[in-house]
Amino acid sequence: MKAVVYKEYGAPEVLKIQEVVKPTPKENEVLIKVKASTVTTGDTRFRKADPFAIRFFNGIIKPKKQILGMFFSGDIVAIGTKVTKFKIGDKIFGSTGMSIFNAWAEFICIKEDATITSMPVKITYEEVASVIFGASTALHFLKKANLKKGDNILVYAASGAVGSAVVQIAKYYGANVTGVCSSKNFKFVKSLGADKVIDYTTEDFTKNDVKYEIIYDSIGKISYKKCKNSLTHSGLFVSNNAGLGDYLNLIWTSFLGKRKIVTGVSSDNLEKLTQIKKLLETKKITVPIDKTYPLDQIIQANYHVDSGHKKGNIAISFH
Ligand SMILES: NC(=O)c1ccc[n+]([C@@H]2O[C@H](COP(=O)([O-])OP(=O)(O)OC[C@H]3O[C@@H](n4cnc5c(N)ncnc54)[C@H](OP(=O)(O)O)[C@@H]3O)[C@@H](O)[C@H]2O)c1
Structure with missing residues (x-):
């Protein structure tokens, strides 16, 4: 073969x-x-x-x-x-x-x-083979972050494999979703359900005074340090690609303060695969x-x- x-x-x-x-x-x-x-x-x-x-x-x-x-x-x-x-x-x-x-x-x-x-x-065979990576990662980290209905979540790199799944699954959980992507992907990210989009090439979302319960970095190009003032008082910085600085900040934030960092490595299991299958069957995600x-x-x-x-x-x- x-x-x-x-x-x-x-x-x-x-x-x-x-x-x-x-x-x-x-x-x-x-x-x-x-x-x-x-x-x-x-x-x-x-x-x-x-x-x-x-x-x-x-x-x-x-x-x-x-x-x-x-x-x-x-x-x-x-x-x-x-x-x-x-x-x-x-x-x-x-x-x-x-x-x-x-x-x-x-x-x-x-x-x-x-x-x-x-x-x-x-x-299609192509769709089911492609969906697991992003959807499984999104389910893992959104569960760990305890995302709730009505939460405001900002998804950084909303147009990637993980980001596009986070947008869709966060919407499914009833969150208000802001997607950060380049303007060429605005239509795409909105089609996934994002309520608002921000172009990372022209606007720095950390400078607009908007606060989020969760900032989800799907690509590892921002950091807790950069985002902490854009988090609510007890907001979470979630990263599936945390850098050394985030790991150092994770140590002290786990003892002090209410803003926390959620990171780690996602893995696949049958429970998550079954959940993904249901989300596909009920057309909650594409x-x-x-x-x-x-x-x-x-x-x-x-x-x-x-x-x-x-x-x-x-x-x-x-x-
Ligand atoms: N911890 C874990 O368990 C875990 C699980 C899965 C993935 N990961 C890691 O997560 C990372 C992302 O994976 P992925 O497969 O989702 O990546 P990906 O699909 O390759 O991401 C591509 C997207 O990132 C956007 N992008 C690129 N540079 C950007 C920037 N500076 N600011 C904002 N958006 C930007 C691009 O949009 P434009 O074209 O508009 O720039 C593109 O749509 C990888 O490093 C992967 O190893 C970790």
């Missing part, structure tokens, strides 16, 4: 499409013929080993896990002898997780009790896809993500 293999860290050209051995399902696993995947900033970080600490997980000199891709959708084409939850022919989507990856391959094996579930109807690339253009797709200016998500089609 074909898979995208990388044997060194670096620019998109380290990715090579090669023939590798097709996996065989163990007794508790299903074999999936992958129909679609996505390229996320999580994949590109592992491709580049950025930050350096990634090398402690995936090999100091060269990558140990050599097939990237964390999210997929596809059809079950074989099952292990003890599998009871799924049958051949089921259309499923899910996440392999950071310890496995492997989704940029024509076939993958995964345990039946992993983060996989049946696909919602009337949604899946913005900037561009779909065929598998043999995986390098171009990686360059698109590396640009830092994609609109929502990038899908990879295998069919």
Whole structure:
């Protein structure tokens, strides 16, 4: 079978499409013929080993896990002898997780009790494979921040994979959403439900005296220090990409003052995947896809993500 293999860290050209051995399902696993995947900033970080600490997980000199891709959708084409939850022919989507990856391959094996579930109807393979990264991160951090109906939330980088999901899920929870993006993305971010948009290239939202219960930085280009005067008395600065300064501020704000910092790492699980499926089925969220690339253009797709200016998500089609 074909898979995208990388044997060194670096620019998109380290990715090579090669023939590798097709996996065989163990007794508790299903074999999936992958129909679609996505390229996320999580994949590109592992491709580049950025930050350096990634090398402690995936090999100091060269990558140990050599097939990237964390999210997929596809059809079950074989099952292990003890599998009871799924049958051949089921259309499923899910996440392999950071310890496995492997989704940029024509076939993958995964345990039946992993983060996989049946696909919602009337949604494409590309959409379901692309939605999980942003939506799962948004659900994780908005829950941690205890976002409530009527809260005012500002979403910084509202046009990215995570930002576009935060806007939609915050609206679903009943918040008033201000999206910060460039003016070329105003229409897009408003279409996701944002009540107000601010152009980060022409306006500094920290200078307009408006206060928010939550400021959600989805890209790591602002900081608690910059935003603290734009938070309400007990407001939260939420960042899925906190820098060193934010971690230092997190230490003292956890003891002193009412304004706090919420950060950390999100992970996927079946409960969140099921929640995402329901949000899709009930049309509470949509899946913005900037561009779909065929598998043999995986390098171009990686360059698109590396640009830092994609609109929502990038899908990879295998069919
Ligand atoms: N902690 C966790 O668990 C976790 C989970 C998921 C992601 N992350 C991290 O979160 C980060 C964002 O991920 P992502 O996939 O959402 O990114 P992304 O999709 O690549 O973000 C792209 C968007 O960012 C906007 N942008 C770029 N520069 C900006 C700036 N200076 N100010 C405002 N907006 C700007 C772009 O809009 P314009 O084109 O208009 O500039 C573009 O729409 C990544 O670093 C990722 O590693 C962490």
